[in-house]
Amino acid sequence: MNSVETEYYSICADTQLLEFVGYRNELSMLSMTLALLKSRLHALKTVSFEVDEKLTECQKFALMYRAGQQDIFEITVQKIEQMKRNIIQKMNQDIKEKRIAPLAPFLNINNPDYYQPSIEIDSSSPFITLDTVVITPKRLLNKDSEFSNVISELFEDSEEEADVIMMLCLIKENSNQSSEWREFFDKISLNCLNIQADESLQEMYNSMIPVFSEEFPSVFSPELFTLESFAWADHVLNTYSIDNPLAIVPL
Incomplete structure (x- = not known):
């Protein structure tokens, strides 16, 4: 558990x-x-x-x-x-x-x-393979070539930074109103209304997102990649993920 x-x-x-x-x-x-x-x-x-x-x-x-x-x-x-x-x-x-x-x-x-x-x-x-019933970074990145290319440029070791990449991908996909996981995102968001970013998460956010937004403003919109959305993605990862391979279970 x-x-x-x-x-x-x-x-x-x-x-x-x-x-x-x-x-x-x-x-x-x-x-x-x-x-x-x-x-x-x-x-x-x-x-x-x-x-x-x-x-x-x-x-x-x-x-x-x-x-x-x-x-x-x-x-x-x-x-x-x-x-x-x-x-x-x-x-x-x-x-x-x-x-x-x-x-x-x-x-x-x-x-x-x-x-x-x-x-x-x-x-x-x-x-049926596991990756067809869970949300993986690969599935999310395949949906947006521009976003995928920027992620590849920012993170040289995708396995080492898999958690952070997953969080960024979740924030991006949650902004898609026609996402195939729309019901999942909407239901779990009701449990995230009072989620607060702790000090370590805030430090991580401050070390990445402002720089990403400045370098790639069309991909990392400050209005989308907020501290609140970062805390939401962290909660989703901690609550609904499995390891080896890293994936979100949307059921």
Whole structure:
């Protein structure tokens, strides 16, 4: 859970509400579990042993146990990858049907009886990738070539500055009234009315935006890239994002 989810669930006494916290949490949990299991599996596969007559009985049994552990890890990884594919399919189905939880943040505890984690997924459906159901910097930058070119010029290491780039992209996209994520932006903005920029965020803003606006006034309009919009984007990033890859979950 991130800090917002922890706050909402800190006094949760209904274990059923913990079965499915929300799409962001589910994706984050499955990705983290996969990473942990794959690291263990990689450790097992990087060293190979050959069974020969010189091995003691205990050594042979140890290798048998090791092989069994590898089988268990591989089966578990496959199972969790399937669970992740199902979640992505469910998200894609919600997006197609223009379904979004009534209240932000989009958590089960905040939207009782809304989420249906057990709905059936058609096995014949085409494979859906994660980046088609989340908001990534790449998807946002592809919408505006001028903005994308300026971002490339300003940030040499896009991976190192991924968080800041995402924030700038979110501010830019939120200004688009016909954005495909318009409902998402409108609903979450209701929870951001009293968001204030802390000192570190204000320092970051002051170190970048005035310079960007002076150098690229047609891209970084001072009326659009305000401290308030910067604080809004930071809140969205902290509340609705997943890592590896960095993305915003808009459901």
